[in-house]
Amino acid sequence: MFNFRDMTIGKKVGLGFGVITLILMGVVLLTIQQVRTMEIVTKRVVELRTPTAHASLMMLNGINHSLASLRGWILLGDPKFKTERSIAWEEQINPSLKLMHGLAPNWTDPENKTRLKSIEKEINHFKTAQQTIEDIAQTPENSPAQKILFNQAEPLEKSIVATVSKMIERGIKDKITSQNKRQVEILANIETTISLALERADEFLLSGKEEFKKESLENWKKNAEYMKALEKNKNNLGKEQLKSFESLQSGLNQFGPLLKEIIRIRSGDEWNQANHWVQIEAAPAAFKIKELLNDMTTVQEKLLENDVEEISTKTHFLIVLLVALFVSAALLSGVLGANITRSISEPILDVCKLADELAHGSSKRKRLPVGSRNELGTLAESFNQLLDRLQEEKSQNKN
Numbered sequence: 152m153f154n155f156r157d158m159t160i161g162k163k164v165g166l167g168f169g170v171i172t173l174i175l176m177g178v179v180l181l182t183i184q185q186v187r188t189m190e191i192v193t194k195r196v197v198e199l200r201t202p203t204a205h206a207s208l209m210m211l212n213g214i215n216h217s218l219a220s221l222r223g224w225i226l227l228g229d230p231k232f233k234t235e236r237s238i239a240w241e242e243q244i245n246p247s248l249k250l251m252h253g254l255a256p257n258w259t260d261p262e263n264k265t266r267l268k269s270i271e272k273e274i275n276h277f278k279t280a281q282q283t284i285e286d287i288a289q290t291p292e293n294s295p296a297q298k299i300l301f302n303q304a305e306p307l308e309k310s311i312v313a314t315v316s317k318m319i320e321r322g323i324k325d326k327i328t329s330q331n332k333r334q335v336e337i338l339a340n341i342e343t344t345i346s347l348a349l350e351r352a353d354e355f356l357l358s359g360k361e362e363f364k365k366e367s368l369e370n371w372k373k374n375a376e377y378m379k380a381l382e383k384n385k386n387n388l389g390k391e392q393l394k395s396f397e398s399l400q401s402g403l404n405q406f407g408p409l410l411k412e413i414i415r416i417r418s419g420d421e422w423n424q425a426n427h428w429v430q431i432e433a434a435p436a437a438f439k440i441k442e443l444l445n446d447m448t449t450v451q452e453k454l455l456e457n458d459v460e461e462i463s464t465k466t467h468f469l470i471v472l473l474v475a476l477f478v479s480a481a482l483l484s485g486v487l488g489a490n491i492t493r494s495i496s497e498p499i500l501d502v503c504k505l506a507d508e509l510a511h512g513s514s515k516r517k518r519l520p521v522g523s524r525n526e527l528g529t530l531a532e533s534f535n536q537l538l539d540r541l542q543e544e545k546s547q548n549k550n
Contacts, residue, residue, distance in 0.1 A: 167487050174480040178473065185469040191456050192465070199257050200455040206250040207448045210270075213243025214277070214437050221281055221433065225425045233285060239279070260450050266443045273440045280432035292413045295424070296356055296416035300349075302410045308349045309448065311402040315342040318395045330387055337381045341399075344374035352410055352496040358415050364414055364501055375452070378403060498531060509538070 216239035223232035248271065255264055291298045316339050322335040351367035354360070378400070385396055428523045501520070520531065 167484075167491050170487060171480070171484055174476065174483065178476045178480070181476070182469065182470060185465055185472070188460055189465050189469075192462050196455060196458045196462075197220070200451055200458060202250065203254050203263075204448060204451050204455070206247040206254070207444045209243050210247035210251075211441060211444050213239045213247060213340045214440055217281065218242060218429075218433065220435050221284060222429065224285060225423075225429070228289045230386050236281070236285070244274065259454065263447050263450060266447050269547070270443045270447075273436050275444070277433060277436035277440065280428060280436060282435060284425045284428050293424045294356075294422065296413045296422050299409055299413050299416075300353060300497060302358060304349060304352075304406065304413060307402055307406050307409065308345060311345055311399060311406060312342055314395050314399045314402065315339075315345075318392050318399070321389070321395075332385065334381065334384055337384075338379050339522045341374055341381065344377065345403070348374060348410060352413050356413060356422075358364075359417065364418065367410070367414065371407065374403070375407075387506065423510055502530065 217236050219233045220236035220239060224236070225227065251267055253272075255267055258264055287293045291301075319335055319342070322331055322338065348367050348370035351363045351370060355363035355367060381396070382400075385393060386395055405418045416422050420430070
């Protein structure tokens, strides 16, 4: 059975140092463990959470940068916008996507891995749509209505006006009659209405204002009425004018559908192919990417908050643990030190006190108490035996 009193001085001192050493080792090991845990969490914050959030933000900026540059190219046709769009892909979107792929294996939320696959799919779609839009934006095919206007309607209108002008010149040269004047007046109105119809259609094509569309159709309607009036009097036309009339009628039959097609295309959403594809392809893809990035960022922010809270909790726990261990170690060391000191000093003081009394001739029969079975107990027994021997010798000398 363990008995602290009977332990030797060396063992008591060794026990004291051993206990203190064990406490220190415990403190150090627990501190290392907690610091290691905090290091892991901190490393996760620095090397995973923060770079992921940074990559998401960089990609979002790149998407906005690329889309803005594409719109600038569509509106102005300045090559610098093509360069800016290329920079957005090379310095923002592609690097951020590559960074995310490198971080993905260590992500703790599996949903983010699924989101990354969706983001990559939408980015490929977004890139293809942007390239298609860039290629067509500054070409005639971008505006079908404008192409019809320039390539077909305007040349035909010039031909029609030339024919009408020829008929007016011929009418003026002929004998002046009231009927002749009426024909010339109708031809002049036809020339005016056909020109105004095309001019207002051109203005509608550029501005999209409904008032120009209305005026263009009204002039075309008037033109048709003037042609009916001219047709009623075609029997009064000469051979040459009759031939010009047939040419005029043929030209107007071709011009009418072209005019209506220009207005129809401009009235719809596809009048500008580049803008239309931005609306139905590029912009929706960019919006989906932004939604996925926002979801990913939200999750990362939540995980980051959890990690920071975990670091804070563990730091607080470590402080409390160290304080508790410090207080416990101080109390234990104090108690143990006091017991060791008392168990050593008290027997020695007893010996010194008794020796002093003996030196002054008092307490001849007094003996030291033997309270332990260690070096001090042995010292007390030996001292008592010495006193007994001295007492016996003194008694024998008296006899």
